Amino acid sequence: MPDRIRVLLVDDEKLIRLGFRLVLEAEPDLEVVGEASDGADAIEAVRMLRPDVVLMDVRMPRMDGIEATRQLVAQHPSLRIVVLTTFDLDEYAFAALRAGASGFLLKDAHPHELTAAIRAAHGGDAVLAPRVTRRMLExxxxxxxxxxxxxxxxxxxxxxxxxxxxxxxxxxxxxxxxxxxxxxxxxxxxxxxxxxxxxxxxxxxxxxxxxxxxxxxxxxxxxxx
Missing domain, CATH: 1.10.10.10 (Winged helix-like DNA-binding domain superfamily/Winged helix DNA-binding domain)
Structure with missing residues (x-):
């Protein structure tokens, strides 16, 4: 069996992390290796757990997902980060893209969209819808x-x-x-x-x-x- 994609969940809401975990753990090629409740914890978790992909909330206390993404990309160039947002034209999410994230995903995405986004990011594809690309360029x-x-x-x-x-x-x-x-x-x-x-x-x-x-x-x- 091929190596599974190692995923770290970062969100300050425990129920959201739980929901994502339940979806991902049902997939044979995905493995949730840990969770973090803010950006600072995420940086430490990545150092210890070495995930392949991070699902990163952008609005969190102590350290937001934008700064965490910036630091993680600098420290771990091969890491792929998909930022999570409530609104698909969220300027925080676009700032995270500028910081080095590989794309972003709505928190209410369907389970198949979530798993597809993780696989796409891990495989080197960008996780961006067409209208998101337009807005990003604007x-x-x-x-x-x-x-x-x-x-x-x-x-x-x-x-x-x-x-x-x-x-x-x-x-x-x-x-x-x-x-x-x-x-x-x-x-x-x-x-x-x-x-x-x-x-x-x-x-x-x-x-x-x-x-x-x-x-x-x-x-x-x-x-x-």
């Missing part, structure tokens, strides 16, 4: 991600990598990119990794921002649902 699309490259590296992409880059910017998942380009999902993952490395982007969220900054897709382009 808020900070004019700012390159930290340490991201400017125009130069985009020209270093091969033709296939450029196709993958554009598809990422349109919000397609690895599976959708594979279907569109008639290649396997594993091949797409390889291309995505090369694209991120050449662009100097930490993850797909930052790559999407960079794509729109560089005009890889028009700012008014329609995003795929």
């Amino acid at each position: 808020m900070f699309g004019d700012r390159l991600p930290e340490n991201a490259a400017s125009d130069g590296p985009a020209s270093d992409l091969t033709e296939r990598e450029h196709e993958v880059f554009v598809a990422m910017a349109r919000g397609l998942t690895n599976a959708e990119i594979g279907a569109e380009l008639f290649v396997s999902e594993s091949t797409v993952k390889t291309h995505v990794g090369r694209v991120l490395a050449k662009l100097g982007a930490r993850d797909r969220v930052h790559a999407v921002i960079l794509a729109h900054r560089l005009g890889v897709v028009p700012r008014d382009a329609e995003f795929d649902a």
